[in-house]
Amino acid sequence: MDNTSQQKIVDEAREFADREIRPFAAQFEANEAVPRELIDKMAQRGYLAATFPAEYDGLGLDPIYYGLLTEEIGKADASTRGLLTVHTSLAGEALARWGNKEQKEKWLRPMAQGKKLACFALTEPEVGTDAKNVKTSYRKEGNKYIINGAKKWITFGNIADLFLTVTTGEKGITAFIIEREMPGVKTTPIKGLLAGKASHIAEIQFENVEVPAENIVGKEGSGFTYIVNTALDHGRYSIAWAGIAIAQEALEAMITYSRQRSQFGKKLHTHQLIQGIIGDAVTKVHAGRALCLRAGQLRKNNDSNAVIETTIAKYFTSKIAMEVAVDAVQVHGGNGCYNKYPVERLFREAKILEIIEGTSQVQQEIISSYGLRAYFKPPAKK
Amino acid sequence: MELKEQIRKFIESNLVVFEDEAEFSDSDNIFEMGFVNSLFAMKLVNYIEENFNVQVANDDLEISNFNSVNRITEFIENKRSAAA
Numbered sequence: 001m002d003n004t005s006q007q008k009i010v011d012e013a014r015e016f017a018d019r020e021i022r023p024f025a026a027q028f029e030a031n032e033a034v035p036r037e038l039i040d041k042m043a044q045r046g047y048l049a050a051t052f053p054a055e056y057d058g059l060g061l062d063p064i065y066y067g068l069l070t071e072e073i074g075k076a077d078a079s080t081r082g083l084l085t086v087h088t089s090l091a092g093e094a095l096a097r098w099g100n101k102e103q104k105e106k107w108l109r110p111m112a113q114g115k116k117l118a119c120f121a122l123t124e125p126e127v128g129t130d131a132k133n134v135k136t137s138y139r140k141e142g143n144k145y146i147i148n149g150a151k152k153w154i155t156f157g158n159i160a161d162l163f164l165t166v167t168t169g170e171k172g173i174t175a176f177i178i179e180r181e182m183p184g185v186k187t188t189p190i191k192g193l194l195a196g197k198a199s200h201i202a203e204i205q206f207e208n209v210e211v212p213a214e215n216i217v218g219k220e221g222s223g224f225t226y227i228v229n230t231a232l233d234h235g236r237y238s239i240a241w242a243g244i245a246i247a248q249e250a251l252e253a254m255i256t257y258s259r260q261r262s263q264f265g266k267k268l269h270t271h272q273l274i275q276g277i278i279g280d281a282v283t284k285v286h287a288g289r290a291l292c293l294r295a296g297q298l299r300k301n302n303d304s305n306a307v308i309e310t311t312i313a314k315y316f317t318s319k320i321a322m323e324v325a326v327d328a329v330q331v332h333g334g335n336g337c338y339n340k341y342p343v344e345r346l347f348r349e350a351k352i353l354e355i356i357e358g359t360s361q362v363q364q365e366i367i368s369s370y371g372l373r374a375y376f377k378p379p380a381k382k
Numbered sequence: 383m384e385l386k387e388q389i390r391k392f393i394e395s396n397l398v399v400f401e402d403e404a405e406f407s408d409s410d411n412i413f414e415m416g417f418v419n420s421l422f423a424m425k426l427v428n429y430i431e432e433n434f435n436v437q438v439a440n441d442d443l444e445i446s447n448f449n450s451v452n453r454i455t456e457f458i459e460n461k462r463s464a465a466a
Contacts, residue, residue, distance in 0.1 A: 098443070099440070217440075218443045219441070219444065222443040222445070226423065226424065229420055229421060229423070233424065302428050302431060303428070303432065304425040304428040304432065307421060373395075373397060376400075
C-alpha cells in the first residue's frame with residue numbers, strides 16, 4: 001500500500017479516536033471495561049488486523065504507519081490501545097510470523113474480524129521478568145498435550161478467546177494457542193489496578209487442559225527463542241509508540257492549560273520556570289518520536305538492528321512518557337490531581353509502560369550490553 | 383566475502399561477551415558457550431532472510447540449525463539448493 005493510503009488510515013483513526021474513544025476514556029475506566037461495541041467498531045475498520053496481510057483481512061500497514069495508528073489510539077485511551085498491543089502485536093504478529101498455513105487460516109482471519117480476540121499469556125504469579133522460568137507445564141499424551149498452571153496480569157485475558165500461552169515441558173519452552181472453550185480454562189478479572197483498569201486484565205488458570213498438537217506455534221521447545229522473543233519484540237515496538245502517545249497527549253494538555261490558566265495576573269506559560277518544563281517536554285517528545293520512526297524504518301527493512309533500536313525506543317519513550325506526564329500534572333497544579341482532568345489518568349498510565357514488555361531495568365541491561373560492544377575503541381597497538 | 387566469513391562477522395558483531403573472551407571455532411556451539419543469547423537467534427533469522435534471500439519457515443525453528451558457524455552456513459546452503 002502506498003504511503004498516501006496508509007496516512008489516510010491513520011488520519012481516519014485520529015478522527016475515530018476523537019469521536020469514539022477519547023470522550024469516553026474516563027467512563028471506560030470507571031466501568032473497568034473497554035466496551036465490546038467499541039472493539040467491534042475497531043474490528044470493522046480493520047484496526048485489530050492493522051499489520052496483517054490483506055489475504056487474512058488485514059490492513060497491511062507497514063511498521064511506521066502501524067506505529068502512527070497505535071499512537072492515535074493510545075493518545076485517546078491507553079486501555080483501548082492495549083488491545084492493539086496484545087491482540088495485534090504480541091499474539092497476531094507472532095502468529096503471522098511463525099504460525100503455519102493452517103494456523104493462520106484458522107485464527108488470523110477471525111482475529112482480524114474481531115470474532116476471536118487474542119492475548120499473550122506469559123507472566124505468572126511467581127514469574128515476571130524471569131520469563132525463561134515459567135512454571136505452566138505441558139506434557140505429551142499421544143497426539144495431544146496437557147497444560148497445567150496459572151498466568152497473571154494478562155491484558156484482555158478476561159475476554160480473549162485465544163491465549164498464546166508460554167509453557168515448559170520435556171523439550172523446553174513451548175508456545176500453544178489455547179482456546180477459551182477448552183475444558184479446564186478459567187479466567188478471573190483482576191481489580192484494584194493502578195492503571196489499565198479498562199483493559200480486562202485477568203488471571204488465567206489451566207487445569208488439565210487438553211490441547212491438540214496442531215495448536216503448537218513454532219516447534220516444541222522453540223517457544224522462548226522464537227515465539228516469545230518475536231512476540232515481545234513486537235510488543236516493545238507497540239509500547240514504544242504507546243509511550244509517545246502518552247507523552248504527546250500530556251504535552252498537549254500541559255500547553256493548552258498553560259495558555260488558558262492565569263496565576264499572579266498572567267498566563268502560566270509566561271512564567272519562565274513553566275517555559276523550562278514545556279521546552280523539556282517538547283524536546284523529549286521529538287526525540288522519542290525520532291527513535292520510534294527509526295525503529296519503524298529498520299523494521300520495515302527487516303534490518304537485524306531493528307531489535308536493539310526497538311528496545312532503545314521502548315526504554316526511552318516509556319521513560320519520557322512518565323516524565324512528561326509528571327510535569328503535565330505539575331503544570332496543572334491541584335487540578336492535575338483530579339480525575340476530571342485527563343493528565344491524572346495519563347500520569348498513572350505512564351507508569352505501566354516502564355514495567356510491561358520488559359522493565360526499564362531489563363531494557364537498560366540489553367542496551368548497555370549492546371553499547372559496551374558497539375562503542376568500544378581498542379587502544380592502538382604500539 | 384565467503385559465506386562462512388560473513389556469518390562469523392555477524393556473530394562477532396552480536397556477542398554478549400567481549401571480543402577477547404570469545405574465541406570459537408566454526409563448529410563450536412555459540413549458544414552453549416554463552417557467547418550469544420536468544421535475542422541473537424531472532425536477529426539471526428532477520429539477517430539470514432535479508433542478506434541471503436532465504437526464507438526461514440516455522441519448521442526450521444530448531445536451534446541446532448543456527449548454533450555454529452558451520453550449521454548456519456549449511457542451513458543457508460541447503461535452503462538455496464532446495465530453492466534452485
